[in-house]
Amino acid sequence: MGETVRWLTPEEQHAWRSFVRLHEKLGGRLSRLLQKESKVSAADFAVLVQLTDVPEGRQRYQDLARALEWEKSRMSHHIARMAGRGLVVREDCPDDGRGAFVVITEAGRAAIEAAAPLHVEAVRELFLDHVTPAELRVLADISERVVSKLDEGAS
Template sequence: MVMEEIPRWLSAEEEQAWRGFVRMHDRLRFRLGRELQAESGLSFADYAVLVELTDVPEGRRRFLELARAVEWEKSRTSHHIARMAKRGLVVREECPEDGRGAFVVITPVGRAALEAAAPRHVAAVRRAFIDRLSPQEVRVLADLSRRVLGDLDEQDDGCG
């Protein structure tokens, strides 16, 4: 018989930290996404895809690599890329080497949209979040994020 592990309930302080983090994340995403959409016509998802594509010199990524980078399921990625392609922000190119794979490539329209949106979006991120932290707090947050994401990446690598 397998014994069930007793849950390690959160302390009041841990629960406050966790719930505060989740609420802050959700509110920031909502507010920043709303501003981004209103000012540029790009959704948060559009912006994330375009940033991932401009992070590589040739502006193209394998479809599944892009899906992993933005942490979306294959079907969500496929539908979103199709919508972005209809708007001329990206194109989908078949991979001649393997026939099954495809690339997502940023277009000049997509690059121009990102270049127009980025200054205002960064200003909004700074105003809503970064400027509310001290330089030391920014470093601590960056360290915490790397640690948690690194652990999650290791766990994911172990499962797949």
Template sequence: MTDTRWLDDSQQQAWRAFIRVHAELTVRIARQLQADSDLSLAEFEVLVNLSELPEPRIRVLELAKQLNWEKSRVSHQLGRMQKRGLITRAGCEEDRRGSFIELTDQGRAAIEGAAPGHVAVVRRLMFDALAPDQVRALTALCDQVLTNIETANCPKE
């Protein structure tokens, strides 16, 4: 058994600040999306991924990987979105168990309608508080942490 490497005061302060910023941004962005476009944050995330695809469709498992979601979460979310007419499912000829997800015209209209308000709230809450060099530093820090996460020998939960 190894000794615990506790966070020092500055690390603890940084960690708690990060957690609070993440939580506050998530809540406020979700509220804005719901109020302005009647989309949940999860729906918005799916629609963003679908709208940015070079091809008009994607396999469910590939979408789950892009979102970093469990397959069951993606399946339930896609079912709700299909009922709302935001996406359609199409069978996969190569793999009868798999399916493709496609963005509908209604889904494209929803993401195009939601994007301006989303960008405005992200800019107001985050980027208006930062100078360009701070934005570059934030990007570098996030990239460094993501690289560490991807190479760490920790199981994915």
């Protein structure tokens, strides 16, 4: 516990707080737009995107939770709510009596197909239209590098 804290410099603090504000404002705005226009929450959208990105639209609960960085209880409660609305179903895993899959339904596919164009337009309007291609490449490089380090730490 005797380690010295590496406090942020004013420049680091400014950059960090700006990034956090961007993340919060952008996430909040996207979430409200999705909910208002498509009746799909940001969390629903995240789950549906993950499921449309995998073969057969099915993924094990634990893998889906890991991909979204959600805790087990949040995943369980949210999937139960989505299943209640007919967006996904839960299927037992035949190879593992304790495991289960989350599977997108036709209603779930229809919901994401309706929400995706709204989401893309909002991403363009709220973010992409305000950065240059060079800035976008730098942001992608930074994001990939930090995510890679975070993934290493999770292993």
